[in-house]
Amino acid sequence: MGQSVDVSEVSPSKVDKFGCRSDWLDKDLAYFAANVSVFRKATCETAIKQIATPGRDRGFVVGVAMLPGHSRRIFHEHSSTTHFFKRDSIYIRNLADPYKADLIGPFDFILLEFTVEALARIAEDADLGRVTSLATRVGSSDRILANLVRALAPAIKKPAQATNLFMDQLTTAIGAHIAQRYGGTRSTLSMRPKGLSRSHERLAKELLLENLDGNIAIMDVARACNLSRGYFIQSFRENTGMTPYQWLLKERVARARMLLLTSDEPLSHVAISCGFADQSHFTRVFTSAVGITPGAVRRNL
Template identity: 40%
Template sequence: MDNMVVNLPNIPARDGLGCAVDHLAINQQYIRPEFSLYRKNNNGNGLAQVETSASGRGALVGVCLQGGHRRQLFKGRSSSLHDFEPGSVYLRNFSDDYRADLTEPFDFLLLEMSSEYLQQLSLETGKPYNNEMVNLTGFKDPVLSHLLNALIPILAKPDESSALFVDEMVTVISSHILGSYGGAGLVAPGRVLGLAPWQEMRAKEFIRANLDKDISISDVAAACGLSRSYFIRAFRAVTGYTPHRWLLTQRIEQARHLVQTTTTPLAQIATLCGFADQSHLTRNFNQIVGISPGKLRRSVTLQS
């Protein structure tokens, strides 16, 4: 048989979510062992196709960041069309094959949760994780949409993202998904949220002792002998703050003390208090104190 040269189609490489990489205008990711965040944007660069085979890797939830997106889903010999508005959400179970044609531009913030993470979280909330979690496309869930949108800055400025904040948000989002779509309840009816005095003291001491470190919800919850999901809600019920917000206020208080009582450079104060850099400190300081650390230091100098 004579040798033949066959021109094969130029099939673009695909990422772990089945997206053609060269069709993406924005392709950001934030990877952790238990979960991953993605920003995927196609500005109309041709037909985009997404395809993944069934696996046990968990679930994917996404929120649409711009309108005008449409996708055609294929299941066996049937197909269905779905339109997305800004804020529309979709939930995808990796235990099913997934194939879709994305015929319009899209911009999505996506959260992938591993099967192990969902199983552990569902045990913490009292019910087993259902591997047959429902698949939903282009539906409305204002709570879930709001929570997912809050994760956008993590991908835009990962160096300024606190692990405590990321863990806190992903735990809340995952708990909401399990409670609403996965068959797992969040808290047993009639259960009163709270912390024992020693647990509240332990949590606050642990956070204060690690202001310059990127601690996680798991670290603080373990110090109190509690699950992550319960600790987040109980801490807020007792203090009026989420763990991340309380951490931020403590960092700002320490920074204010150093600004007012020392001549330590502001860039060094930012590092000592757990901020990414001086501009990160200044933005948060302005927001909470109402004045920049530089102006505060100058006012102290003028008074002395």
């Protein structure tokens, strides 16, 4: 299962892999998922801070600005360039290249670090060409990517409410978008899935229901069906009209509704037995799906 770490509590004065000193930062969180490492780093300080990192073959970092007002001067071999970030501005850089920059003004970024192997695997699973490099971007606009990355923010803050299934699908979707838009790839329409066989659909649903809390990796379900992860997700959607995570969430809500109508179990017990992190998480998801709170369902009965 992915896990969240408050890095500032672990190493109060160390320089992180991106060149930031943790005592600069007001927010320093990390979440480690199957495909990607996700970080959130923020500071309210206005003083200029310089970072410098050597080139290391770690893959790529993709950043999305949560707030406007930040700028940075990036130093090149014989020159420097200054870039301004609006809310949802992105940057992409290859971590194999050395990097030196002045950070000017407050910032709040969500960063995603993909290894070359992970990005290549995501691209191949999505029927895209093999991706081994990405185009560099600094302060660019990509609303689709920004919205996808923003959806990670609650998981970084409250990992107990983020299942492996959800994080796996979301980071895969982010990786596929990055590979297609910035890796110069093209979708292979001839490889479009035609759906799962009846036996594979039944097996996939059984595995998902056996892990009602969602803490099963998509890759494990895909392997059981002898399919790649990306092909499995697309095939499952062909059959059901939903991603595996959406389908499982619907089943969790349906099971919770049945328990509300047929038992006197406390709401907190219903929440846990149906795979929700706690009663608050259960109430929020159930109300969004059904239109009324779990308590109202029971009172109406």
